[in-house]
Amino acid sequence: MAKTKKIADMPESGVPVSPSPEQHQRYVCVHGHFYQPPRENPWLETVEVQESAHPYHDWNERITAECYSTNGASRIVNSANQIVRISNNYSRMSFNFGPTLLSWLAEFAPVTYRTILDADRISAQRFSGHGSAIAQVYNHIIMPLANDRDCLTQIRWGKADFRFRFGRDPEGMWLAETAASRRVLDLLAQEGIKFTILAPAQCARVRPLPRDGGAPVGWIDTRDAKVDPSQPYLVKLDEGRSITVFFYDGPVSRAVAFEGLLNSGEYLANRIVGSLPPNDNDGSTPQLAHIATDGESYGHHHRHGEMALTYAFHFIEQQGLAKLTNYGEFLEKFPASWEAEIFENTSWSCAHGVERWRSNCGCNTGRAGWNQEWRAPLREALDYVRDNVNPLAEDFAKPFLKDLWAARDAYIHVVLNRNPENVHAFFTEHGTRELTAGERIRLIELLELQRHTQLMYTSCGWFFDEISGIETVQIIAYAGRVLQLAYQLFGEKGKELEGKFLDILKNAKSNIAEMSDGAQVYRRWVLGMRVGLEQVGAHYAISSIFRTYPEEGYIFCYDIRRHEYKVFSSGRGRVALGTATVRSRITGECEMVAFAVLHLGGDQNLSAAVRCYSPNEEEAFKNFATAVSGAMAQANLPDIIRSIDGFFHHDRSQTSYSLRSLFSDEQHRILQTILTSTLSEVEESLRRIYQDHASLLHFIRQSNMPTPPALALTANFALNAGIRNAVEADPFDAPALSSLLQQAMTDEIQLDGQIIGYSAGKRMHAVMQQLRDTLSSDSPSVEILQLATTMAECFRQLPFEVRFWDSQNVWNYLLDQVRNDPRLNGAWQDGYRRLGIALGIGVDELVVEEGVGKP
Numbered sequence: 001m002a003k004t005k006k007i008a009d010m011p012e013s014g015v016p017v018s019p020s021p022e023q024h025q026r027y028v029c030v031h032g033h034f035y036q037p038p039r040e041n042p043w044l045e046t047v048e049v050q051e052s053a054h055p056y057h058d059w060n061e062r063i064t065a066e067c068y069s070t071n072g073a074s075r076i077v078n079s080a081n082q083i084v085r086i087s088n089n090y091s092r093m094s095f096n097f098g099p100t101l102l103s104w105l106a107e108f109a110p111v112t113y114r115t116i117l118d119a120d121r122i123s124a125q126r127f128s129g130h131g132s133a134i135a136q137v138y139n140h141i142i143m144p145l146a147n148d149r150d151c152l153t154q155i156r157w158g159k160a161d162f163r164f165r166f167g168r169d170p171e172g173m174w175l176a177e178t179a180a181s182r183r184v185l186d187l188l189a190q191e192g193i194k195f196t197i198l199a200p201a202q203c204a205r206v207r208p209l210p211r212d213g214g215a216p217v218g219w220i221d222t223r224d225a226k227v228d229p230s231q232p233y234l235v236k237l238d239e240g241r242s243i244t245v246f247f248y249d250g251p252v253s254r255a256v257a258f259e260g261l262l263n264s265g266e267y268l269a270n271r272i273v274g275s276l277p278p279n280d281n282d283g284s285t286p287q288l289a290h291i292a293t294d295g296e297s298y299g300h301h302h303r304h305g306e307m308a309l310t311y312a313f314h315f316i317e318q319q320g321l322a323k324l325t326n327y328g329e330f331l332e333k334f335p336a337s338w339e340a341e342i343f344e345n346t347s348w349s350c351a352h353g354v355e356r357w358r359s360n361c362g363c364n365t366g367r368a369g370w371n372q373e374w375r376a377p378l379r380e381a382l383d384y385v386r387d388n389v390n391p392l393a394e395d396f397a398k399p400f401l402k403d404l405w406a407a408r409d410a411y412i413h414v415v416l417n418r419n420p421e422n423v424h425a426f427f428t429e430h431g432t433r434e435l436t437a438g439e440r441i442r443l444i445e446l447l448e449l450q451r452h453t454q455l456m457y458t459s460c461g462w463f464f465d466e467i468s469g470i471e472t473v474q475i476i477a478y479a480g481r482v483l484q485l486a487y488q489l490f491g492e493k494g495k496e497l498e499g500k501f502l503d504i505l506k507n508a509k510s511n512i513a514e515m516s517d518g519a520q521v522y523r524r525w526v527l528g529m530r531v532g533l534e535q536v537g538a539h540y541a542i543s544s545i546f547r548t549y550p551e552e553g554y555i556f557c558y559d560i561r562r563h564e565y566k567v568f569s570s571g572r573g574r575v576a577l578g579t580a581t582v583r584s585r586i587t588g589e590c591e592m593v594a595f596a597v598l599h600l601g602g603d604q605n606l607s608a609a610v611r612c613y614s615p616n617e618e619e620a621f622k623n624f625a626t627a628v629s630g631a632m633a634q635a636n637l638p639d640i641i642r643s644i645d646g647f648f649h650h651d652r653s654q655t656s657y658s659l660r661s662l663f664s665d666e667q668h669r670i671l672q673t674i675l676t677s678t679l680s681e682v683e684e685s686l687r688r689i690y691q692d693h694a695s696l697l698h699f700i701r702q703s704n705m706p707t708p709p710a711l712a713l714t715a716n717f718a719l720n721a722g723i724r725n726a727v728e729a730d731p732f733d734a735p736a737l738s739s740l741l742q743q744a745m746t747d748e749i750q751l752d753g754q755i756i757g758y759s760a761g762k763r764m765h766a767v768m769q770q771l772r773d774t775l776s777s778d779s780p781s782v783e784i785l786q787l788a789t790t791m792a793e794c795f796r797q798l799p800f801e802v803r804f805w806d807s808q809n810v811w812n813y814l815l816d817q818v819r820n821d822p823r824l825n826g827a828w829q830d831g832y833r834r835l836g837i838a839l840g841i842g843v844d845e846l847v848v849e850e851g852v853g854k855p
Helices: 059-072 099-108 110-126 148-166 182-190 250-258 265-274 305-318 327-333 375-397 404-410 412-416 420-430 437-455 470-490 492-505 518-529 533-543 615-633 637-648 664-702 709-728 734-746 753-775 782-795 805-820 826-838
Strands: 026-034 074-077 083-087 094-097 195-198 203-208 233-236 242-247 287-294 338-342 552-555 558-570 573-584 590-599 606-612
Touching: 026 059, 026 265, 026 305, 026 327, 059 074, 059 099, 059 110, 059 305, 059 805, 074 305, 083 305, 094 099, 094 110, 099 110, 099 148, 110 148, 148 182, 148 404, 148 412, 148 437, 182 242, 195 327, 242 338, 250 265, 250 287, 265 287, 265 305, 375 404, 375 437, 375 470, 375 492, 375 518, 404 412, 404 420, 404 437, 412 420, 412 437, 420 437, 437 470, 470 492, 470 518, 492 518, 533 552, 533 558, 533 573, 533 590, 533 606, 533 664, 558 615, 573 615, 590 615, 590 637, 606 637, 615 637, 664 709, 664 734, 709 734, 709 753, 734 782, 753 782, 753 805, 782 826, 805 826
Parallel strands: 026 094, 026 287, 195 242, 233 338
Antiparallel strands: 074 083, 203 338, 233 242, 552 558, 558 573, 573 590, 590 606
């Protein structure tokens, strides 16, 4: 591992130490709440590019690299900073993943996703049949602030999503922000949830459960005597129901999150175990040391925190300090012998209960001078939308669905699997009769409206300081999708909702003058996100100028089937004409469109026209295409524009589109294509200037004179660009890179470690994939092995960390094949060993545990 900080060294012995008698009943459980706010565009069902996550595409991708993936294959290093053990942390801890995050991981990080599922299976083998994964209320809403119907949907969707992914029913369920009330706990118990995890401050009072039919003793108020977190507590509810609550250790959990406890794995282990109270004389009383934090602490919030956790688990087991467990196993072995009552409407992240999600309670992330008065009107506006669309939805559904709310609860099975057979089965069960294709589309839209009424209550929208922040805009966008669907389904009654919604949002005042209020935020950010089938057609038309699409393809959650497509060129200018059918894979709604795009070449200036089209216009379209072709052949731009205007804008109601109309990802890609030649010219120009004056720059440095800013800027840009290009170059030129690095050192250039390190990690991973491919071929190439080794050794010279994590995983994955393939001679064996060392692997000591994801 290149230049990682050392977390802890491996002990001399790899043999676990047996616990002493008094330690037999001492247990440790670490819970990680792994969750990211959903960031998908509600109309595209995908996360668009987020510049703040650069050099990654978005924050999900970045945090996956820093945390979710690394915890699935975490490292322990020796005193030489070489990897000697790779472990799947998830298999030794308790964890929950937000369903919306798991959905993203399944599509965009399948190896990590598989590692998480494998960990639950392995942990069940380790912990007496109890998997370590627990469920979560579906999209992280604050349950005490939700009505019973929404609470039940959140629980049922969370259970169904869990069952779909892990293949079993959940024993426990995580409540968003641990926000709880007696009513919420009772709903969990009604739905078969055995336990949940709360903060110690949420416990109001405790007492021992009566033994052998004895009378209960008096309550102990936890404001006077803090709750003992080392045991479970039974909370008795209505109608004989009950649920077990584990109150986590507050001080140790805070130390993990905020006090640097992850700087040392050994210190972490000792602090967790040391939190247990002194045991009785014979050690017969079971004790549980357990903590709960955001899972992102382990690698994202605290760099290499996952390595500290790995070593802590290893240290606890090797030193015999306690036995690792999870909540399900501990509860089966040691049912609660105490009962508890909780404070109503409390959470782990608001000292005022649940006020952070409905008022200006004072909890914030610290922006001086700002207030959060906007929280109350935001919740009021969303409640207004929910409470007014629901009666309309019930009336709409009556002729088609047996029970709208039962259908909503079951709709999660369609969200998880939208294939036609599954959708048919859903309507067979919930429909009042055999429904037509059009009726099914409208009912899917109705249920999508209901899905977005859930998503718009995602807690993150209230957590931070400003209504125009990305998380709050996201939930307002979900409300925008609800309002769009309400208009489509309910006509004017639906349209009226938007006006009242905005009237309420005007009371949500922004802390930023130009943002004004929530209504302005909606108009500025959300209205521009709205997408219809025509806008998807415009995106397809414009991007087709810059990329080749197959006859049948897709754009995010829309399928595109092309019927006609013609391109006419004259000099640098081009016109693309065509027809296509656009279909939503979510609702099934489809529309046929015609389009034309005019691009004069060279820059970002282009224009496009799109409108609905029917097959009976085929002759008119052919005449239009002929006219454009003739005008293009004569380079007659006015005639081209008149022809496009005549076919598309004859009623003056059609919208014109430009490069700004593209969805963000494609807009970035096309702008990068346009900029490539310009940036190459700039880089080449600055490189020449630097080379022409390099000797002068060296002389100035040696003379201890201040470098003129213009010359320093030129040198900085030229060398950073040169090193980045050398890292990415194919073929790779190690001497050239080494020479540039030497120049940068001589000229005291500050290198952009984040960008260059990211590029080097990607380049290294690419050559490791080539190595994997060649080992699968009939004649493995030793030249690729040599290239990989040279590249790894060269990248280790960089004065910052290169993320070799993916490449190390590939090396480990191929190790058995290299050892056992009779075609690979001694040179191969020696070369592969050298490559492992160059990648920071202790090749003679390496231990890889079961459940580590294979690339």
